[in-house]
Amino acid sequence: MNKLKRMALISLSALFGWNCVQAEIITYPVPMGIYYARHNDDYTVKVRQAGEKDWVDLFEYNVKVDMDTKSDATMVQFDFSGKVEVLVQKNNGDIRSAIVRPLSKGIQPEIDGNFLLFTLDKPQKLSVEFNGDRLNNLHVFANPIIKNVPDKNDPNVMYFESGIHEPTDAAGKCFRIPSNTTVYLEGGAVLKGCLNCDSVENVKILGHGMLLEPQQGISVAYSKNVLIDGITVVNSRHYTVSGGQSAGITIRNLKSFSYQGWSDGLDFMSCSDVTIDDVFLRNSDDCIALYTHRWNYYGDCRNIRVLNSTLWADIAHPINIGTHGNTKTGDEVLEDILFKNIDILEHDEDDRDYQGCMAINVGDHNLARNITFEDIRVENIQEGQLFHLRVMYNQKYNTGPGRGIKNIVFRNISCTAKYVNPSLIEGYDKNRRIGNILFENIVLNGKRATSLEDLNVNMKGFVDKVSIK
Secondary structure, eight states, rough: SSSSSEEEEEOOGGGOOOOOOEEEEEEOOOOOOHHHBOOOOTEOOOOOTTTHHHHHHOOOOEEEETTTTTTEEEEEEEEEESHHHEEEEEEESSSSEEEEGGGOOOOOOEETEEEEEEESSEEEEEEEEETSSSSSSSEEEEEOOOOOOOOOOOOOEEOOEEEEESSSSTTTTTEOOOEEEEEEEEETTOOEEEEEEOOOEEEEEEEEEEEOOSSSEEEEEEEOOOOOOEEEEEESOOOEEESSEEEEEESSEEEEEEEEEESEEEESOOOOOOOOOOOEEEEEEEEEEESSSTTTSSSEEEEEEEEEEEESSSSSOOOESSOOTTTTTOOOOEEEEEEEEEEEEBBBBBOGGGGOOOEEETTTTTEEEEEEEEEEEEEOSBBOOOOEEEEOTTTTTOOOOEEEEEEEEEEEEOOOSSOOOOOOEEOBBTTTTTTEEEEEEETTTEEEEOSSSTTTTEOSSSSEEEEEE
């Protein structure tokens, strides 16, 4: 069980064998303690190299989604190069319709009876949905092959082989990571505990293993230069990744599920120089939240980049900025933030104070400025708002109102949800205003917006200069 199960297939070569391209599929072993407890038999999923005869079976993990329904969904993972075919058999009921999302990936499946087939030529993170069912769906995570595996004998490497691992820190249920350490989770490694980076630097957390139902996934506090790449966090009780008063955090190819209250995806408090790239987050609270002061963390939040990712908020916001801050000093800022090339698959929230696919909701004397949302595709809103810009005093969480919101750009935004609550733009008072907001190339259900009425925006008081292109 300690070795990856590999299926090395033919080398595809051009004329006379030149320009050889290696084609390969890698699947992961499943620890015996996981095999029967975590299998979901709603689907049977297989992969093969395009044009070959033999199929490789994947293990169908059960993952919980949606706090309201606590539904059982399915997840499969594998690594590959070249081109592969994915075959899905639906084991319960007929296939009347099927869709592969995000729609921007342009994947058109073939249906034959109770089977569905599609082809991949690059790594993808997908939701396969049958008969309009988004709660009992199949998640397919097709990863790139890891080329540089750390040496398990290196004293600066914490290497977790395939199998179940529990921390010796019984009280905190955490694996504590020292500075200058590479943590590697081999495919098939299952960790039942948090990875804790506290007051450290130069840490890498790599591999295609998973964290299974930890109290929280990864904690990065008072640290710098932390890389997280490739892992999957299944049903963390609280955050998937939390960052507090840290700098230089990079997160790539991370996959996350949660279904309980306060089980956010990625939350950063008083952090700077953060890059999030190519992640898939399905959470029952905010997928991504950015704050300044909270708890024992102090300072601004700046230079944040969120790129090429898929967000699915079964509850609350896909993106939330600004709720928590510091009313004692009243000078903290959230600034220089970019969200670009993002697919939002879902937003469902019945409380108006917590709605908004793209929400800047400042309290606690926060000032939010110089924030851009660009190339954002919103596929569905069950209940909620598309935009939410508000300076407010949320008495549940705040000790004072925010200071303001300014210099915000929404560019190339599309939304195909039809029954959506009006978006909101609202300042607090004459000294706590919203200003210089640009909406450029906003398309709602196929119609390009040219006015606030087209945008379906409720604009209230203390707002200056809202432009539509």
